[in-house]
Amino acid sequence: GAVVSQHPSRVICKSGTSVKIECRSLDFQATTMFWYRQFPKQSLMLMATSNEGSKATYEQGVEKDKFLINHASLTLSTLTVTSAHPEDSSFYICSARDLGTPKEFFGPGTRLTVL
């Protein structure tokens, strides 16, 4: 149980294009999903908290117009990196929390490379 999928696992795009990343909880309902960014050999940096049916809460310094988050259902949250630039290249990981438990389960991550 508690499986979180993420798609795509790897994406290479040109500068200026937009990229959508999907995060799904496969066997539980997640009222809250989180999006993280991880640079090589560094910790997970929380970008935003995504609540089903409401607007995401962004961490300080994260541009909400650049990193669009949608949590349309209890099993799906999407992160769209708009007008991507090389500095957006990173490992993006989502996580989901099952209702009634503090346990947080992570997706496999998406390696984004912007050329």
Add this chain to the structure above:
Amino acid sequence: GENVEQHPSTLSVQEGDSAVIKCTYSDSASNYFPWYKQELGKRPQLIIDIRSNVGEKKDQRIAVTLNKTAKHFSLHITETQPEDSAVYFCAASLNQAGTALIFGKGTTLSVSS
């Protein structure tokens, strides 16, 4: 807000030895403390967690201890094996809906055979 400090940043042990990783947190209201293991290029995997109403929890070779007064918690791995080599992250949070985990900077554990 919450701040989590983790030490050491790197740890090298011989196979069979024990490994201890320590974390401190700043917000006394935090009440949930998980530990994650992350292998290179993979997702963080929850390996053990503890809540503030418990002082110690053990799962086979892994144990976590919590000192609420001192606001620190530790991960103990006994009889280490090469496959324990990975980056370990501690985290803390307030067990409330929508509250995010705050992670430590991670410890790279290397177990040599």
